[in-house]
Amino acid sequence: MSIVDESPGYMQVLSDGSVKRFAPEAATASTESFNGYKSRDVVIDSSKPTTARIFLPDVSESVAGQLPVLVYFHGGGFCIGSTTWLGYHHFLGDLSAVSKSIVLSVDYRLAPENKLPIAYDDCYSSLEWLSNNASSEPWLEKADLLRVFLSGDSAGGNIVHQVAVKVIKDKVSRVRIKGLIPIHPYFGSEKRTELEMAEESAGHVQSNDMFWRLSLPVGENRDYLGCNFEKTELSGSEWDQFPRVLVFVAGLDFLKERGVMYADFLQKKGVQKVSLIEAEGESHVYHVFHPKSEAATFLQKQMSDFMHSF
Numbered sequence: 037m038s039i040v041d042e043s044p045g046y047m048q049v050l051s052d053g054s055v056k057r058f059a060p061e062a063a064t065a066s067t068e069s070f071n072g073y074k075s076r077d078v079v080i081d082s083s084k085p086t087t088a089r090i091f092l093p094d095v096s097e098s099v100a101g102q103l104p105v106l107v108y109f110h111g112g113g114f115c116i117g118s119t120t121w122l123g124y125h126h127f128l129g130d131l132s133a134v135s136k137s138i139v140l141s142v143d144y145r146l147a148p149e150n151k152l153p154i155a156y157d158d159c160y161s162s163l164e165w166l167s168n169n170a171s172s173e174p175w176l177e178k179a180d181l182l183r184v185f186l187s188g189d190s191a192g193g194n195i196v197h198q199v200a201v202k203v204i205k206d207k208v209s210r211v212r213i214k215g216l217i218p219i220h221p222y223f224g225s226e227k228r229t230e231l232e233m234a235e236e237s238a239g240h241v242q243s244n245d246m247f248w249r250l251s252l253p254v255g256e257n258r259d260y261l262g263c264n265f266e267k268t269e270l271s272g273s274e275w276d277q278f279p280r281v282l283v284f285v286a287g288l289d290f291l292k293e294r295g296v297m298y299a300d301f302l303q304k305k306g307v308q309k310v311s312l313i314e315a316e317g318e319s320h321v322y323h324v325f326h327p328k329s330e331a332a333t334f335l336q337k338q339m340s341d342f343m344h345s346f
Contacts, residue, residue: 041246046243057146086161090141091139092175102179105184106139106185109159109186111189112146127336130328135340137343156262163184186199186216194223218295220291220295222291223264225264281307281310286314287314287315289320
């Protein structure tokens with residue numbers, strides 16, 4: 037059996053069609069309070085199957101009012117990643133405690149077994165689950181469905197955009213998306229950016245091309261609307277409904293240009309408020325690899341400030 041596709045250290049696709057994925061240390065959910073939050077796993081749709089992990093901050097029973105909800109989509113080029121990864125668990129748990137928000141971290145189906153738009157559909161269905169279960173799920177008792185935020189890193193940042201577009205077109209009863217927080221969003225196009233054409237980026241480009249090749253629908257290239265945000269199909273009145281957006285980019289990330297271009301694109305479309313923040317000296321998804329770092333802690337504060345700013 038031979039290797040057909042490979043991203044060293046992350047995944048291999050073998051000639052028999054099987055996939056070997058990078059499997060870092062995982063964290064189990066715990067209903068016991070830890071560092072200001074507790075967590076538990078829920079089933080979004082047993083037929084797919086899709087699951088999620090809820091992070092609930094420690095809040096005094098006497099505290100009045102509802103809590104904002106952050107729905108988070110993990111990264112991994114649509115081919116790897118899980119909310120159970122230790123980095124995601126710690127970062128999102130701490131974010132829940134810092135922001136006093138309920139975090140719903142979604143495990144969607146992965147490519148190449150499940151090509152796009154399956155990930156988009158799975159993540160959209162997590163909002164439907166949120167709407168349908170808010171009144172019956174005890175951990176959502178304080179969830180304010182009128183203050184829901186979508187966030188995710190890398191491929192998850194891409195999913196944030198696509199789910200927001202689908203919500204504008206199809207709506208989700210009871211759920212109102214107040215803001216988007218894409219972190220180092222993973223977009224592309226057939227046309228390369230300057231950083232992607234740089235000699236030092238060759239290895240990154242090769243790996244990313246593989247992830248796109250494995251995740252794109254059969255017959256599509258990198259100008260597919262799920263890859264190239266400029267292909268987004270919304271009318272002028274629909275763009276007027278687009279939520280506020282806070283885009284995070286990392287100074288050492290060769291995909292930084294894509295994030296900057298995305299923010300510029302939204303501004304040109306007339307999105308009501310678009311902000312861009314760069315973490316200088318940081319690499320792609322640093323908060324996942326170093327969830328307890330000073331930079332990750334600062335990112336949590338910035339996200340919290342955005343969520344509570346309106």
